[in-house]
Amino acid sequence: MLKQIDYQGKLEEIAEKFQGRKTEVSKEVNKTVQQIVEDIQKSGDTALFNYAKKFDGYDVNTSNLLVTRMERETGLEQIEEDYFKILRRTKSQIEEFHKHQLGNSWNIFKENGVIMGQIARPLERVALYVPGGTAAYPSTVIMNAVPALLAGVKEIIMITPVKADGKVNPNILAAAEVCGIETIYKVGGAQGVAAVAYGTESIPKVDKIVGPGNIFVATAKKICYGVVDIDMIAGPSEVLVIADKTANPKYIAADLMAQAEHDKLASAILVTISEKLVQQVDEELNRQVQNLERREIIESSISNYGGAIVVKNIDEAFDVSNQLAPEHLEVLTSEPLVQLPKIKNAGSIFIGEYTPEPLGDYMSGSNHVLPTGGTAKFYSGLGVYNFIKYSTYSYYPKEVLADFKEDVETFAKSEGLTAHANSISVRFEGEEKER
Ligand SMILES: NC(=O)c1ccc[n+]([C@@H]2O[C@H](COP(=O)([O-])OP(=O)(O)OC[C@H]3O[C@@H](n4cnc5c(N)ncnc54)[C@H](O)[C@@H]3O)[C@@H](O)[C@H]2O)c1
Ligand SMILES: N[C@H](CO)Cc1c[nH]c[nH+]1
Ligand SMILES: [Zn+2]
Numbered sequence: 001m002l003k004q005i006d007y008q009g010k011l012e013e014i015a016e017k018f019q020g021r022k023t024e025v026s027k028e029v030n031k032t033v034q035q036i037v038e039d040i041q042k043s044g045d046t047a048l049f050n051y052a053k054k055f056d057g058y059d060v061n062t063s064n065l066l067v068t069r070m071e072r073e074t075g076l077e078q079i080e081e082d083y084f085k086i087l088r089r090t091k092s093q094i095e096e097f098h099k100h101q102l103g104n105s106w107n108i109f110k111e112n113g114v115i116m117g118q119i120a121r122p123l124e125r126v127a128l129y130v131p132g133g134t135a136a137y138p139s140t141v142i143m144n145a146v147p148a149l150l151a152g153v154k155e156i157i158m159i160t161p162v163k164a165d166g167k168v169n170p171n172i173l174a175a176a177e178v179c180g181i182e183t184i185y186k187v188g189g190a191q192g193v194a195a196v197a198y199g200t201e202s203i204p205k206v207d208k209i210v211g212p213g214n215i216f217v218a219t220a221k222k223i224c225y226g227v228v229d230i231d232m233i234a235g236p237s238e239v240l241v242i243a244d245k246t247a248n249p250k251y252i253a254a255d256l257m258a259q260a261e262h263d264k265l266a267s268a269i270l271v272t273i274s275e276k277l278v279q280q281v282d283e284e285l286n287r288q289v290q291n292l293e294r295r296e297i298i299e300s301s302i303s304n305y306g307g308a309i310v311v312k313n314i315d316e317a318f319d320v321s322n323q324l325a326p327e328h329l330e331v332l333t334s335e336p337l338v339q340l341p342k343i344k345n346a347g348s349i350f351i352g353e354y355t356p357e358p359l360g361d362y363m364s365g366s367n368h369v370l371p372t373g374g375t376a377k378f379y380s381g382l383g384v385y386n387f388i389k390y391s392t393y394s395y396y397p398k399e400v401l402a403d404f405k406e407d408v409e410t411f412a413k414s415e416g417l418t419a420h421a422n423s424i425s426v427r428f429e430g431e432e433k434e435r
Contacts, residue, residue, distance in 0.1 A: 161188025
C-alpha cells in the first residue's frame with residue numbers, strides 16, 4: 001500500500017510528487033464550483049435547492065431549510081448522557097487552550113499627550129461549516145464554535161449538508177446544543193458556502209465562513225473569498241510522520257490510516273531514515289486495515305496520495321516536511337521535543353508516541369480545523385483570532401501635530417497629494433504670522 005517515493009534530494013519538486021494528481025482533480029473541481037457559485041449568486045434559493053437535490057438527494061425548500069426546535073429535541077432524545085459528558089469535556093478542553101488566544105486590545109500613552117492603540121472587536125455574523133458528506137463531524141462543531149464564542153461573535157450560524165431523509169445527525173445536534181448554537185441550516189457543499197457568502201432569500205449573508213470540508217467546500221471558500229472572509233483552506237486531511245529507527249511501526253501505520261480514512265483525497269506520508277521501517281509500516285498497514293470499516297477509502301488515499309520517503313538524516317526529514325507543510329505533523333523520534341525548533345511549516349504538531357494525531361482531532365485542546373495542501377506555509381489553524389478584527393486609534397494634541405506639520409506636508413507633496421498637505425496646514429492658518 002505504501003509506495004516509496006524517490007525525490008532525489010530535490011526539495012522544490014517534492015510537493016509536485018505528492019500533489020501532482022491532486023492539482024488535476026482541483027482544476028476539474030474548480031470549473032464545477034465556479035458554476036455553482038455563479039448560479040447561487042444569480043438565482044439564490046432556487047439554485048441552492050436544486051443543487052441540494054442534485055448532490056445530496058435532499059428535497060429542500062424554504063420551510064425545511066432551518067432545523068426546528070422540534071427536530072432538535074427529537075434528535076437530542078437519542079443521545080446518551082455519557083456522550084453529552086464527552087462533548088462537554090471536549091468543549092472544556094478546547095476552551096482551556098483557546099482562552100490563551102484572547103486579549104489583543106492595547107493602548108499607549110506617550111509623555112507628549114499622544115494616545116494610540118488597537119481595539120479588538122468580534123465579527124458580527126459568521127457561518128460555521130460542519131462536514132456531513134461521508135461522515136458526520138460533531139467534533140468540528142465544537143472546534144468551530146468555541147473560538148467564535150470566546151471571541152464574542154454575536155450571531156453564529158451553522159451549515160451542514162443532509163441526505164435524502166433531511167435529518168441532521170443527532171450527534172451534530174448534541175454538539176451544537178452543548179455549544180449553544182441554535183441556528184442550523186441544512187445545506188452544505190459548494191452551494192452551502194456560496195449561499196452564506198452571497199446570501200439568498202432564506203439564508204443571511206455572513207461576514208466570514210470558517211470550517212473544514214471536502215475539495216468542493218474548500219474550493220468554494222477560495223472562490224468566495226473577498227465577498228466574505230474565510231479562515232483558511234481546510235480541505236482533505238493530511239498527516240506526515242517523521243520517524244527514526246526508534247519509532248514503533250504499529251503506531252505509524254495506525255496514525256497514517258487515521259487521516260487516510262477521511263477522504264479518498266486525503267494524504268498520509270512517512271518520512272524516515274530507515275528503509276527497514278518503511279517495510280515494517282507497510283506490513284502493519286496491510287494487517288491493521290483488515291479490521292477497519294473505511295478500508296476502501298484508506299487504501300485508495302494511501303496508494304494515490306500517500307507514500308514513504310527515505311532520507312539520509314533526520315535534518316533532511318524536517319526539510320522535506322517543511323517543504324510539504326502538512327496539516328498534521330507527528331514527530332516519532334528519540335528526541336521529539338528537542339527537535340521542535342526545526343519545524344517551520346505545519347498546521348498542528350504531535351510530539352512523541354503517546355500524542356497520536358486523533359487525540360488532537362477530539363480532545364487534546366488544540367484546534368482540528370487546520371490548513372491543508374501546503375497552505376500551512378502561510379495559514380494558521382483556527383483560533384479566536386479568526387473571529388476578531390482590529391481597529392487602530394490615535395489621538396494627537398495640537399502642539400504635537402504642529403511638530404509633525406512640515407514633515408507630513410512635504411511627504412504629502414512628494415506624492416502629489418496637496419489636499420493631504422492642506423488638511424494639515426489649514427489647521428494652522430493665520431498662526432504662521434503670529435509666531
Ligand atoms: N482540514 C481540516 O481541518 C479538516 C477537518 C475535518 C475534516 N476535514 C475534511 O473534511 C472533508 C469532509 O468531507 P465530506 O465529503 O465528508 O463532507 P463535506 O460536508 O465537506 O462535503 C459533502 C458535500 O460535498 C458536495 N459534493 C459531493 N460530491 C460532489 C460532486 N461530485 N460535485 C459537487 N459537489 C459535491 C455535496 O454537496 C455534499 O453535501 C474531508 O475531506 C476531511 O478530510 C478537514
Ligand atoms: N482530522 C480532521 C482534520 O483534518 C479532523 C477530524 C474530525 N474528526 C476526526 N478527525
Ligand atoms: Zn481526523
